Amino acid sequence: MDLLSDILQDAGLRRRVLGLRAIPADVALRFPCDKSIGLHVAVQGPVHVHAPTLAEPLALATGDVAVMARGCDHALSVGPRLAGLRPQTITHELGPIEAGASVVVGGAYQLWNTPLHPFFAELPAWTVLRADARPRLGPLALAAGLMEQEIRAAEPGTDTIVQALLDMVFTYALREIAAERGQAGHGWSHAVRDPQVRRALTLMHERSAHPWTLDELAQHAGLSRTALAERFRDAMGDTPLNHLRVLRMQRAMRLLAETDHKLETVAAEVGYQDAFSFSKVFKRTVGVSPKAFRQRDAADKTHPWRLSAG
Numbered sequence: 001m002d003l004l005s006d007i008l009q010d011a012g013l014r015r016r017v018l019g020l021r022a023i024p025a026d027v028a029l030r031f032p033c034d035k036s037i038g039l040h041v042a043v044q045g046p047v048h049v050h051a052p053t054l055a056e057p058l059a060l061a062t063g064d065v066a067v068m069a070r071g072c073d074h075a076l077s078v079g080p081r082l083a084g085l086r087p088q089t090i091t092h093e094l095g096p097i098e099a100g101a102s103v104v105v106g107g108a109y110q111l112w113n114t115p116l117h118p119f120f121a122e123l124p125a126w127t128v129l130r131a132d133a134r135p136r137l138g139p140l141a142l143a144a145g146l147m148e149q150e151i152r153a154a155e156p157g158t159d160t161i162v163q164a165l166l167d168m169v170f171t172y173a174l175r176e177i178a179a180e181r182g183q184a185g186h187g188w189s190h191a192v193r194d195p196q197v198r199r200a201l202t203l204m205h206e207r208s209a210h211p212w213t214l215d216e217l218a219q220h221a222g223l224s225r226t227a228l229a230e231r232f233r234d235a236m237g238d239t240p241l242n243h244l245r246v247l248r249m250q251r252a253m254r255l256l257a258e259t260d261h262k263l264e265t266v267a268a269e270v271g272y273q274d275a276f277s278f279s280k281v282f283k284r285t286v287g288v289s290p291k292a293f294r295q296r297d298a299a300d301k302t303h304p305w306r307l308s309a310g
Contacts (some may be wrong), residue, residue: 001202003192004174007117010250012257013037013109015170017162018090020151022101023047028075028085031108038108039067039173040076041144047102050075050082053125063131063141067173069123071111078102105148107166112257112300113293116250116285118236118243119178122187127177140172191235196221200228204244208251209271212244249285252278256290257297263290 016036020043023029028050040049042060049058049066051074058066059080068074077085134140147165150158181189192198199221204212217240218228232240248270255266267278283289288296 001206003198003201003205004119004171004178006205007119008171008174010247010254011115011117011120012112012254014112015163015166016108016110017151017159017166018106018108020103020105020148021090022098022103023076023078024088024101025078026084026086027088028077028082030073030075030087030089032073032089033068033108034071034073035112036071036108036110037067037069038106039065039170040104040106041065041148041169043103043105043144043148044100045102046078047104048077048080049126050077051126058126058128060128061131063144065129065131065140065144065169065173067123067127067129067177068125069120069127070125072125076104105144105151107170109170112297113253116246116253117188118238118246119188122181122189123174123177127173129173129176134176140169140176143168143172186235186237188236191232194231194235196223196228197231197235200232200240201243204240204247208244208247209269211271212241214240245281245285248272249282252282252290253286253293256294266290 018031018038021029040047040060042062042064045061045064047060047064049060051068051072053070053072057077057080060066075082075087129140131141143165147162147169150162150165178189178192181187182193184190192201200217203210203217203220214225214229218225221228223231229239232238232243236243238246252266252270255261255269259266261269263275263279267273267275270278272278272281279290282293286293
C-alpha cells in the first residue's frame with residue numbers, strides 16, 4: 001500500500017493552482033494562505049520568501065522549490081527586503097511576463113481542518129529543495145517544468161493537466177522531504193524505513209476498522225509483542241494502538257466532512273461498535289464532538305475559498 005498517498009487522501013486536501021507569476025521589482029506579492037499548505041517553484045530567480053515563521057527571508061534561485069507545511073500569510077519579492085515595496089495580493093489573472101523578470105509558479109492545498117497524522121507535524125514549517133542538489137532531469141524538475149509550459153501554452157485541457165502536474169510536483173517534493181527526514185532517526189518518515197514497523201503501519205492503514213491488538217500486529221510484522229512496541233515507540237514516539245486511534249479519527253474527520261453518513265455508520269467504518277464510544281474518543285482526540293465538528297466544517301465551507309486582501 002502507498003502510505004503517503006493514503007495520508008494525503010485522508011487529510012482532505014483541496015488543491016488550487018496559483019498560476020505563473022512575474023514579480024515586479026517594486027512589489028511584495030502577498031499570499032494570504034493561513035489555512036493552506038503548498039509550494040512555490042522559482043521558474044526564474046532570484047525570489048525571496050518572507051513569512052512570520054522565518055527569521056530571515058528564504059532566497060530561491062532558479063529551479064528551487066519552497067514548500068510551506070504550516071499555513072501562514074507570506075510574501076514573495078525579488079530582493080531580500082520588504083521595506084519600500086508595494087504590497088500586492090495575488091489575483092487569478094496571469095499578467096505579462098517580461099524577459100529577465102523573476103517568475104514563480106505554485107499551488108496551495110486548502111486545509112479545512114488541521115491534519116492529525118504525525119507526518120504533517122514532523123514537516124518543517126518551510127523547506128527549500130535546491131535545484132543544484134538534485135538531478136536536472138529528475139522527476140520534480142521535469143514535473144515543475146511541464147507545469148510552467150502548460151500554463152504558458154493555455155491549450156485545451158490545460159486546467160486538467162496543470163492540476164494533475166501540481167499534485168505531482170507537491171508529492172515529489174513531500175517525497176524528497178520525507179527521505180531527508182527519514183535519515184534523522186525518528187518520526188513517521190524514519191519509521192517507514194523499518195520493514196517490520198512499516199508492515200504494521202500498512203496493516204493499520206489498509207484495515208483501520210479491524211479490531212487490531214498489539215499481539216496480532218506483532219504476529220503479522222514478524223516480531224514479538226515487546227519488540228514491535230519498542231521499535232514502534234523508538235521510531236514514532238507513540239504506541240501502535242494510539243497511532244491506530246489517530247488514523248481512525250483522521251478518517252472519521254474526512255467521512256464527517258465529505259459524507260452525510262449517520263454517526264453510527266461513521267463509527268462502524270472506522271472500527272467502533274457504537275456511536276457513543278466513537279463520539280467519546282473523537283471528542284478526546286479532536287477537541288469537539290462529531291456533531292459539532294460536522295456543523296463547524298459545514299459552516300466553514302459556506303465561505304468561498306478565495307485569496308483576498310482581507
